[in-house]
Amino acid sequence: MKIGFYDPYLDTLGGGEKYIFDLALCLSNDNSVYIFWNDASILQKAEERFGKKLNKISLVPNTFSKGASLFSKYRQTSKYDCIFYISDGSIPLLFAEKNILIFQFPIPWIRKTWLSNLKLKNINNVICYSNFVKENIDKILNVNSTVLPPLVEKISSKEKKQNLIVSVGRFTKGMNKKKQEVLVEVFKEMVDDGLKNWKLVLIGSHLAGDLDFVESLIKQSNEYPIEIHTNVKYDELRDVYAKSKIYWHGAGFGENLERSPQFAEHFGITTVEAMSAGCVPAVFNAGGQKEIVTNEKNGILWNTTVELKEKTKKLIDDEKLLNELSLNARKSSEKFSGDNFCKEARDIVL
Known part of the structure; x- marks a missing residue:
C-alpha cells in the first residue's frame, strides 16, 4: 500500500510528532510510506530527537501547504491508498482510498455544519490519543472514534537513581x-x-x-x-x-x-x-x-x-x-x- 502522513506541527518534534513517526515506522515494513513536508532536513532532526532510524520513510512535497489549490490536493492525495492527517482543529478534505483523521486534543470550538458533514463523509476513521480526547471529539462530531494510545519505548537502566x-x-x-x-x-x-x-x-x-x-x-x-x-x-x-x-x-x-x-x-x-x-x-x-x-x-x-x-x-x-x-x-x-x-x-x- 502507498500510505501518506501529514502533521502541520512536524517541525516542533514534540510528542505528537513522535506519534506520527512511530505510526509511519510501524507501517513502513510492509508498505511504501511518505510524509508530506518540504524541509528535507526534518528526517535527520527527527532521528536525533527520537533516537529512531527513519530510512524507510520518504518525504514528498507538502500538498497541504498554504496556498495549495483544492485540485492540487485532489490530484496528489488521490494517488494514495491511505492518508493519516493530524488535525489542527479543523476537518480537511482528503481524497485517498482510505482517509484517517487524528485528533491530538479536544476541539470545543468546532461546530458541525453542512460543510463539516460533507468532509466527514470522506473520513473512514477518526483516531484519538486517549479516552479523554475521544469523549470530546465524539460528542462534537457525532462519530465513534478509535483510541490508539501512543507507543512508549521501555527505558531500562541499571544506573543508580539520583535526587x-x-x-x-x-x-x-x-x-x-x-x-x-x-x-x-x-x-x-x-x-x-x-x-x-x-x-x-x-x-x-x-x-x-x-x-x-x-x-x-x-x-x-x-x-x-x-x-x-x-x-x-x-x-x-x-x-x-x-x-x-x-x-x-x-x-x-x-x-x-x-x-x-x-x-x-x-x-x-x-x-x-x-x-x-x-x-x-x-x-x-x-x-x-x-x-x-x-x-x-x-x-x-x-x-x-x-x-x-x-x-x-x-x-x-x-x-x-x-x-x-x-x-x-x-x-x-x-x-x-x-x-x-x-x-x-x-x-x-x-
Missing part, C-alpha cells in the same frame, strides 16, 4: 502549555522550606518564537538547583529519565478545563516514558494523565501546588513508598508497548 525531579515537555506559550513556570516556583518554595540535595531538571523542545519563554524560566530559576535543557537528543533524555526519582507535570493547572479542555494534557507520552524508567509521576489531576496514573498506586495526582509540594515531600521522606510506586509505575508503563501499538495501527489500515 532528581525531571519534567519533560515542549517550552511554549501556545495552547499546549506545560506550566514549567509553576513547577519552578513550587520547587523554589520547597528549597526555601529546607529541601536540600535535590535538583529539578526541565527538558523540552522549543521553536524560535518561544525562546523568550525559555529565557524567562532561566531567569526565574536563578540561584536555585534547577537545570533547563532545550532540544536535547533522545539518548540524553533517556539518561536523565534513568537517573531521576520523580517526574513532575503540570499541564492544565490554573485553566478553566470545563470551558477549554484542550489545555489539559491530552495523553502523557513523557509521563509513561518516565514511568518506564522507574520515575514516580506526580502529575496534575486532569485530562489523559488520569488514564495513566492511579493516585497512590503507581504515582501521585495533585490538584493544587500545595498538594504537589506536600506529596512530593512525602515521596522524598518515605523511601519505601517511593520504591513501591516506582515498581508499580514500571509495570503500568508496559501496556503501551510497541507490539500492541503496531498491531492496532495495522488493523486500522486494513
